[in-house]
Amino acid sequence: QLQASGGGLVQQGGSLRLSCAVSGRTSSNYVMGWFRQAPGTEREFVAAIKWSGGNTYYADSVKGRFTISRDKAKETVYLQMDNLKPEDTAVYYCAAQSGLIQSSISRRDVYNYWGQGTQVTVSS
Numbered sequence: 001q002l003q004a005s006g007g008g009l010v011q012q013g014g015s016l017r018l019s020c021a022v023s024g025r026t027s028s029n030y031v032m033g034w035f036r037q038a039p040g041t042e043r044e045f046v047a048a049i050k051w052s053g054g055n056t057y058y059a060d061s062v063k064g065r066f067t068i069s070r071d072k073a074k075e076t077v078y079l080q081m082d083n084l085k086p087e088d089t090a091v092y093y094c095a096a097q098s099g100l101i102q103s104s105i106s107r108r109d110v111y112n113y114w115g116q117g118t119q120v121t122v123s124s
Contacts, residue, residue: 004094007118010084014122018079020094020115028052031100032070032077035108036090036120043093045106047079057105062088084122091117 006018020032033048047068048057056068067080077094095111104110 002094002096002113002115004092004115004118007092007120009121009123012084012086012122012124014084015080015082016084016120018081018092018094018118018120020077020079022075022077022096030096030098031105032068033095033097033105033111034068034077034079034092035095035111036088036092037117038090041090043108045108046092048105049077057102059106081120084120086122086124089120089122091119093117 001023003021004018006016008016010016028051030051031048032051034046035043036046037043045059046062047066049068049070051070058066065081065083070077081088094115096113097111100110
């Protein structure tokens with residue numbers, strides 16, 4: 001089970017940190033991802049991290065501004081979002097899936113486990 005939190009309202013250029021708490025057994029070959037969905041758009045990939053090795057992956061739109069990390073002891077994945085822009089406004093979802101190959105990590109349809117989403121609103 002995944003529980004996302006940390007969303008809110010922030011001004012352009014501000015920062016937020018999202019958290020995704022994982023309950024239940026976490027397999028070492030899991031990939032943890034963050035996706036977002038703005039009104040009227042499809043859910044899109046933001047970032048992902050391999051639970052075991054810590055390899056990270058980012059969408060081009062957030063590279064250099066967002067950082068994904070995980071705390072194995074707390075079984076939590078974080079998304080640090082800096083220099084936020086109005087176009088980052090969306091509901092953010094965390095997701096998990098085991099056994100993914102690198103080329104599929106950014107595909108939303110391969111993730112079977114999803115959190116409930118947390119709203120991020122960036123004002124201009």
